[in-house]
Amino acid sequence: MKYIDEFKDLVRGSGILKEIVRLATFKVSFMEICGSHTHVICKSGLRALLPDNINLISGPGCPVCVTSQPEIDAIIDFADSNKDVIITTFGDMLRVPGSSSTLEQVRARATDVRVIYSPLGALSIARQSPQKEVVLLSVGFETTAPLIASVLQTAQAEGITNLTVYPLHKLTPPAMAVLLDSKDMRIDGFICPGHVTAIIGADAYGFIAKDYKRPCVVTGFEPLDALFAIYMLLLQIKEGRADIENEYKRVVSGTGNARARAIMDHVFEPSDALWRGLGSIPMSGLSLRDDYMGFSAAKRFGIDITKYTDSSKGTLDCRCADVLRGVINPAQCPLFATACTPTAPQGPCMVSDEGACAAWYTYERTAVAL
Amino acid sequence: MCLGVPGKILEISGDMATVELGKATVQVSMQLLDGGTVGEYVIVHAGFAIERLDIDAARKTLEAMDAFGELS
Ligand code: SF4
Secondary structure (H helix, E strand, C coil): CCCCHHHCCHHHHHHHHHHHHHHCCCCEEEEECCHHHHHHHHHHCHHHHCCCCEEEEECCCCHHHHECHHHHHHHHHHHHHCCCCEEEECHHHHHCCCCCCCHHHHHHCCCEEEECCCHHHHHHHHHHCCCCCEEEEECCCCCCHHHHHHHHHHHHHHCCCCEEEEECCECHHHHHHHHHHCCCCCCCEEEEEHHHHHHHCHHHHHHHHHHCCCCEEEECCCHHHHHHHHHHHHHHHHCCCCCEEECCCCCCCCCCCHHHHHHHHHHEEEEEEEECCCEEEEEEEEEECHHHHHHEHHHHHCCCHHHCCCCCCCCCCCCHHHHHCCCCCHHHCCCECCCEECCECCCHHHCCCCCHHHHHHHHCHHHHHC | CCCCEEEEEEEEECCEEEEEECCEEEEEECCCCCCCCCCCEEEEECCEEEEEECHHHHHHHHHHHHHHHHHC
C-alpha cells in the first residue's frame, strides 16, 4: 500500500542500523508509549536486531489495558443486568477479564453486545432502533476521543435521545509525567505515539524536554519509522540534547489537529482518571460537559463506580499493572505463556493486539526461550 | 486502537468521503478535518479521517533514511 510499504523495508534501514550500532556505546532505555508501536516493534523483530545496550520498554499505550479493574467490573455488571439495552464497543473490550465475567460471557447470557469498528456504528444502530437504548462503551486516547465527540455532536443535532456513552478515555501527557516521576525505573527517551500526536501536536511534549530533560521523537507505525526514531533518540543523547523531534512529519505537525481538538473540547472536559498500573492521575481523563450530560450512560442508568474497588482484581497473579508501567516485560510475569495465553487471557494485556503481553506472545516467544 | 491507515480520497459528498484503503473502498467521516480534496491522502482511524498525509514530507523522510544507505 502506498505510504506504508516504503516504510516497511528494513533492508532500506541497514545504514540506519549501522549508525545505531556505532552510537550505542552506553546503556539506554527508551519507552514506546503507544501499543501500536509495541506491536510493530515485536512483529518486525526489531528488538533482536538492536544492540543489547538498547532496552525498549512498552508503556501504558493500550487503551483497553489501562482501563481500571473497577471500571471493567462496573460495565460488565451493567451489561449483565440490562438485557434490554444494546451495548456497543470496540472488539478488544469483549474478552477483558472482569472479577467474575467478561462482556463476551455476558453476551452469551443474552445481553445484546455488539462490536463496532467506528463510533459511527453506534450512531447508526441508535438511528435504526429508536425504541432501544444504545450504550457506547468508549475507550481510547486523544486519537479516538474526538471521534466520539463528533458522533455526540451529530446525535445532539439530530435530536437522538436513545444513545448514551460511557467514556473511559485517557490523556497521554499526564501519564508520561507520572512515569517520569516514578522511582521504579529510568526512561532515557520517549518514542511518542504518532496518531495521538496528530491530534495534540508535537509541542504538547515540550514539558518533557524542558522540565525532565528527556528527548522525545514522534514517529510513524512502520518498522523503518521505529528504527529511525531510535536512531534520532540515540543521537540526541550522544549530543547531550533533549529536544522534541518529529520523524512523522508526513502526518504530524507541531500544533496538531486544532479542529479535532476543538470538537473534543466542546463535548468533553478533562477530569481525574483511574489507570490500571498508574493509579489515579489528575486531569488525565475526559468527562462529558454539562451540555452533553444527557448522553451520560452513568447518569441515565445510575452506574456507580464507587461500588467497585481496585481490590476486586480480575486474576490475582496478573502483572499487567507492572507491565503497563514498564517495570517488567511480559516474559517476566509468571503466568506468561503458561496459564495466560491469547486463548485464555488472564489480564487485558494479553487480550488486545496492542497489549504488550499479546505482542510478546505472538512474536517474541522464541527470543524469550533462547 | 490508535491504528491509522493512509488512504486516498476518491470522492467527497457532504461530511463523508469515499477513501481507497489498499484494495478496499471505505466511507469515512471528514468532520475532523477542515475540508479535503479528491486525490489527497488522509489517515483513517475508526471511520474518520484524522489528519492529512503530506506526500512531500513522506518523500523527504524516505530520502533522509536512504541517505544512510549511501554512507555505508
Ligand atoms: S502475561 Fe497475562 S497474567 Fe501476565 S501480566 Fe500479561 S496479561 Fe497479565
